[in-house]
Amino acid sequence: MNTRRDFLKKAAGLSALGALGVTPLPSLAAGGYYTIPLKKPLKVGFVYIDPVGNIGWSYQHELGRRYMDKKLAGLVESTYVENVSDARVEGVLRQLVDTGHQLIFTTSFSYMNPTLKVARMYPQVIFEQATGFKLAPNMGNYNGRFYEPQYLTGLVAGAMTKSNKIGFILPFPIPEVYRVVDAFTIGLHEVNPKASVSTVWVNTWYDPAKEREAAQTLVASGVDVIATHTDSPAPMQVAEAHGIYAIAQDSNQIKYGPRAQLTGVIDHWGPYYVETARRVLEGHWRAEATWGGLKSGMVELAPLNPAIPQEVVDLVNTRKAQIEAGSFEIFKGPLYGQDGALKVPAGKALDDKTLLGLQWFVKGVQGKAS
Amino acid sequence: MSPVLERRPQSSTVMRVIAPVIAALAATLITLVLLALSGKAPMEGFYALFLAPLATPSGWAQVLVKSAPLALIGAGLVVAFRARVWNIGAQGQYIAGAVAGSVLVIYRPEITGGWVLPVILLLGAVGGMVYAAVPAWLAIRFNANVILSTLMLDYVALAGLHYLTFGPWRNPANFGFPGSVSFPASASLPLLWPGTQVDLGVLLAFFAPLLVWGLLRFSLFGYQVRVSLSEAASVYAGFSRARMVWQSLLLSGGLAGLAGILQVAGPIGQLQTDISSDLGFAGIIVAYLAQLNPLGVMPAALLVGLFYVGSANAQITLGLSAALGELLQGILLLALLAANVLVHYRLRWRQA
Incomplete structure (x- = not known):
C-alpha cells in the first residue's frame, strides 16, 4: 500500500514539473527506460474483446480504466473501444494512434500479433498487451496469475x-x-x-x-x-x-x-493501469512482462460464502497468506x-x-x- | 385510407437514382433523433460515425481495406442472385478460400520465390469454388435447396477452421495458443500505400466488380444470367438451369474464396480462428445495396466499410457504445434497402 500512496504523491507533483520527458524522438534512456515525446494530457486507449456490459473480463478492465482516470485525473485522458474482434484490432489500433493516443492497452491474448505489428510501426506510442508473451522495445505485456x-x-x-x-x-x-x-x-x-x-x-x-x-x-x-x-x-x-x-x-x-x-x-487491473501510466508520464517505463498474483492484488479471491465452515475459511486464509509470502507452491x-x-x-x-x-x-x- | 404497394409496369429510372438519396435523408434524420435521445450531441455523433473517417488519408486507407473483401464477395453474389441462385454460403466459401490458400504456408513455411503468392491466391480461389461446388452438386443431383445447403455449410466451415487453428495447424512455437504461423514475406501481399494496410489485395478486389460487369454485359454467360431473371424466358431460350447453378455458384464461391485468402495473406497475416468471416453475410447486404448491379458494388462496399471504421471512431472520440453505432448503421442499411422497393413499386393510397 505504501508504494501506491507514494506514487500518488509523485503523480500529484507531476503536473507541476511541466515539460517532463520532452525528447524529440522515442529513445532508450539510461536504466533501459523507453521514453516518448509526451503530449499532455497523456491520451490512453483501451481495446476490449467483448462488450463492456456489467460483468466479466472486459468489464473488469473497464473498471481499471475508470480507476486510472480517477487516480490520475488531469494527467491522463482515456477512452476505450469495445467488441473488437481479432481480425479488426489492427485497424482500431491505427485509429487510436491517429487520434493521438500514446499509451494503448490491448486486453485479449488474440491481440498479441496485431499489437506487435502496430507497435513496430509506431515507435512513438507505448503498447501494453494483456495475457500474451511477446515483447518489443515499446510493447510490454501483463497477466494475472488467475x-x-x-x-x-x-x-x-x-x-x-x-x-x-x-x-x-x-x-x-x-x-x-x-x-x-x-x-x-x-x-x-x-x-x-x-x-x-x-x-x-x-x-x-x-x-x-x-x-x-x-x-x-x-x-x-x-x-x-x-x-x-x-x-x-x-x-x-x-x-x-x-x-x-x-x-x-x-x-x-x-x-x-x-x-x-x-x-x-x-x-483487479486498476492499480496496474495507474502504475503503468505513471511510469510513462515520468519517463520510467520499459517493456516488461508482468505476471501478477494475489500478492500484487492483480487477482483477488471473492468474498467467501457464509455457509463455508470456519476450519475451511481458516485453511483458505492460511494458504492465501503463504502464497502471498512465497512460502507455498501450488x-x-x-x-x-x-x-x-x-x-x-x-x-x-x-x-x-x-x-x-x-x-x-x-x-x-x-x-x-x- | 391505407397505403398499398403497387408494382410499377416498368422499374423507375428516376427512383433508381433518388431512392438512395431519400433513404440517406430518412436515416440521417432517425440517427440525429436517436443520438439526441441517448444524450449525445447529434451533429458530432453523426460526424464521428459517417464523416470523420473520410477527413484523413489514413481514414480513407482504413475504409478501403475494410471495403475490399466486401467488393469481392458482393460482386460474386450479384451474379448468383441475378441468376436466382441463393448463395447464402459466402462465409463458408470465404473460410474455405482462406484455408486452402494457407496450405502451402503451413506445410512449407520456408518457401520463397515470385511464384508463391500467385499460387497461394489461386489456391484460395479454387478452395472457395470447391466449397461452393458441394451445394451446386447437391442442388443438381438431389434438388437440394441452395439456401439451406449453403447456409449449413457455413457452420461446417467455421467448425473446420476452429479445428485447424486449435489443432493440427496451430503454430507449435505459440505455447499452445491457437492460430497458424505468420505468413512469410514471400507469401504476403505487398503494401501499395506505405504506413497503411492498403495492399495489392485491395487493388485486386476493386477490379472484381468491373470484371463482373464486363462479364455480364458482353459474354454469353452474362446474357444467360440476365435471362435467368425469368424462369420462363430461360426455359424458352433453351438454357440449361443446371449449368447456370454450377457457373454462378463457382463464380461467387471463387470470389469469396479469393477474398478469404486476400485477408489472410494481407491485413491479418496468419490463419487464425477469427478471420472476419462474417464478411460473408455483409457481402449479401452489399449485393442488395448495389441493387444487384456490379457497378453499384463498389460504392455499396465503400459505404459498409465506412460503417465499420466510423463505428470504432465514434467509440474512440465520443464514447458512443459499439451497440449504438451498429444500431444507427443498421437503420441506414434498412432505409436504403427499403427505398430500393420504390424502384419497382409505387406507394398508393387506397380507400379502406
Whole structure:
C-alpha cells in the first residue's frame, strides 16, 4: 500500500514539473527506460474483446480504466473501444494512434500479433498487451496469475461438495485454462481426494446460451459445484436455480447467485493501469512482462460464502497468506497426469516457464485435454 | 385510407437514382433523433460515425481495406442472385478460400520465390469454388435447396477452421495458443500505400466488380444470367438451369474464396480462428445495396466499410457504445434497402 500512496504523491507533483520527458524522438534512456515525446494530457486507449456490459473480463478492465482516470485525473485522458474482434484490432489500433493516443492497452491474448505489428510501426506510442508473451522495445505485456485464487476456490469446493463431482466449463485449450483447472483440482484434492472434475469445452469466451447449456448438462450429470473460465453469469444463474454452488469468474457475481456463489476469482487491473501510466508520464517505463498474483492484488479471491465452515475459511486464509509470502507452491510434486503417470516428482515444482506453456490436466480431471 | 404497394409496369429510372438519396435523408434524420435521445450531441455523433473517417488519408486507407473483401464477395453474389441462385454460403466459401490458400504456408513455411503468392491466391480461389461446388452438386443431383445447403455449410466451415487453428495447424512455437504461423514475406501481399494496410489485395478486389460487369454485359454467360431473371424466358431460350447453378455458384464461391485468402495473406497475416468471416453475410447486404448491379458494388462496399471504421471512431472520440453505432448503421442499411422497393413499386393510397 505504501508504494501506491507514494506514487500518488509523485503523480500529484507531476503536473507541476511541466515539460517532463520532452525528447524529440522515442529513445532508450539510461536504466533501459523507453521514453516518448509526451503530449499532455497523456491520451490512453483501451481495446476490449467483448462488450463492456456489467460483468466479466472486459468489464473488469473497464473498471481499471475508470480507476486510472480517477487516480490520475488531469494527467491522463482515456477512452476505450469495445467488441473488437481479432481480425479488426489492427485497424482500431491505427485509429487510436491517429487520434493521438500514446499509451494503448490491448486486453485479449488474440491481440498479441496485431499489437506487435502496430507497435513496430509506431515507435512513438507505448503498447501494453494483456495475457500474451511477446515483447518489443515499446510493447510490454501483463497477466494475472488467475490460478492462485483458483487453487483457493478448489479448497472451498472440495469442502462443500456432497456428490464429489465438480463441473468446470472451459473456453479454449490454451495454457491459462490448463493452469486454472489444474490448480483448482490440486486444491480440491487437498481437501477431498475423492472428488473429481468433469469438463465441458464450449469454445467461446462469452456466449450465455452455450454456457447455460453446458452448466445444465453438468447439473444433469450430478455435479453440485460449477466453476467456469468463461465470462457470462449464466453458469452462476443455473447453479442458483438448481440450488447448487458455483465459483464466480472475473467479477463478483453475487447478484446472480446470492446463495450459490461460494467464492470466486476477481481480476483487479486498476492499480496496474495507474502504475503503468505513471511510469510513462515520468519517463520510467520499459517493456516488461508482468505476471501478477494475489500478492500484487492483480487477482483477488471473492468474498467467501457464509455457509463455508470456519476450519475451511481458516485453511483458505492460511494458504492465501503463504502464497502471498512465497512460502507455498501450488504446482509441487508429486503431480500425476490424467492417465496416472507421474508428471512432477516429489520435491520439485513447476517453474513459471513451464507453467506458461502448460498443456495437460492433472489426475482427477475428466474429459479430453484438447 | 391505407397505403398499398403497387408494382410499377416498368422499374423507375428516376427512383433508381433518388431512392438512395431519400433513404440517406430518412436515416440521417432517425440517427440525429436517436443520438439526441441517448444524450449525445447529434451533429458530432453523426460526424464521428459517417464523416470523420473520410477527413484523413489514413481514414480513407482504413475504409478501403475494410471495403475490399466486401467488393469481392458482393460482386460474386450479384451474379448468383441475378441468376436466382441463393448463395447464402459466402462465409463458408470465404473460410474455405482462406484455408486452402494457407496450405502451402503451413506445410512449407520456408518457401520463397515470385511464384508463391500467385499460387497461394489461386489456391484460395479454387478452395472457395470447391466449397461452393458441394451445394451446386447437391442442388443438381438431389434438388437440394441452395439456401439451406449453403447456409449449413457455413457452420461446417467455421467448425473446420476452429479445428485447424486449435489443432493440427496451430503454430507449435505459440505455447499452445491457437492460430497458424505468420505468413512469410514471400507469401504476403505487398503494401501499395506505405504506413497503411492498403495492399495489392485491395487493388485486386476493386477490379472484381468491373470484371463482373464486363462479364455480364458482353459474354454469353452474362446474357444467360440476365435471362435467368425469368424462369420462363430461360426455359424458352433453351438454357440449361443446371449449368447456370454450377457457373454462378463457382463464380461467387471463387470470389469469396479469393477474398478469404486476400485477408489472410494481407491485413491479418496468419490463419487464425477469427478471420472476419462474417464478411460473408455483409457481402449479401452489399449485393442488395448495389441493387444487384456490379457497378453499384463498389460504392455499396465503400459505404459498409465506412460503417465499420466510423463505428470504432465514434467509440474512440465520443464514447458512443459499439451497440449504438451498429444500431444507427443498421437503420441506414434498412432505409436504403427499403427505398430500393420504390424502384419497382409505387406507394398508393387506397380507400379502406
